[in-house]
Amino acid sequence: MNVRKATLDDAHAIAIVHVESWKTTYEGIVPAEYLAQLSVSEKEQLWKRGLQQQKHYIFVVEEDGNVCGFISGGKNRSTQGKEAEYEGEIYAIYLLKEAQGKGYGTKLVKALVDDFQRDGIRSMVVWVLADNPSRRFYERLGGEKIAEEVVDIGGKKLTEWCYGWKSIEYFA
Ligand SMILES: CC(C)(COP(=O)(O)OP(=O)(O)OC[C@H]1O[C@@H](n2cnc3c(N)ncnc32)[C@H](O)[C@@H]1OP(=O)(O)O)[C@@H](O)C(=O)NCCC(=O)NCCS
Numbered sequence: 001m002n003v004r005k006a007t008l009d010d011a012h013a014i015a016i017v018h019v020e021s022w023k024t025t026y027e028g029i030v031p032a033e034y035l036a037q038l039s040v041s042e043k044e045q046l047w048k049r050g051l052q053q054q055k056h057y058i059f060v061v062e063e064d065g066n067v068c069g070f071i072s073g074g075k076n077r078s079t080q081g082k083e084a085e086y087e088g089e090i091y092a093i094y095l096l097k098e099a100q101g102k103g104y105g106t107k108l109v110k111a112l113v114d115d116f117q118r119d120g121i122r123s124m125v126v127w128v129l130a131d132n133p134s135r136r137f138y139e140r141l142g143g144e145k146i147a148e149e150v151v152d153i154g155g156k157k158l159t160e161w162c163y164g165w166k167s168i169e170y171f172a
Pocket of ligand 1: 093
């Protein structure tokens, strides 16, 4: 197992993990038609754009040289409410089903947090669907629920919870 900063060459592998993990994670939560239309090539273009940024916070985890998960983050996108008081944000973290439950997720969060700390980002949030059992992962890492909102995914209203870490020094 190896965690490293992602490069442009990882865009395709990240897109595959992204689509596959969405399908297994959100089956029965997000409408099936929405999951069916997710496209690796569209996601690959999005990831390429992200990876071309001069400064990006995208890391991958590899098993036997194959990418099986990723995390991406950056500046907090919230502009109002309690959640806007935090500096950084985990935008996405996804592992293939077979790579889950082995500590890789924790290692990805630590890699991101290390990078945040180097850049003076001292707190962070993450948004997760309330119906996703993986939200307990954030609780296990010390995140506290600070907000919630309703989002529309594929025509279905879903509740998202926001977890916050006032200080990410804990991860160091
Ligand atoms: C959420 C995810 C990134 C966590 O990574 P992981 O490698 O599976 O988690 P870890 O093995 O590092 O687990 C760390 C701790 O969180 C707990 N945890 C992880 N996933 C959990 C879940 N679904 N339910 C309850 N606890 C969970 C683990 O039990 C572990 O606790 P422990 O230290 O007491 O054993 C990964 O499971 C995943 O990709 N899930 C599907 C995609 C997803 O939901 N992403 C988040 C979208 S916001």
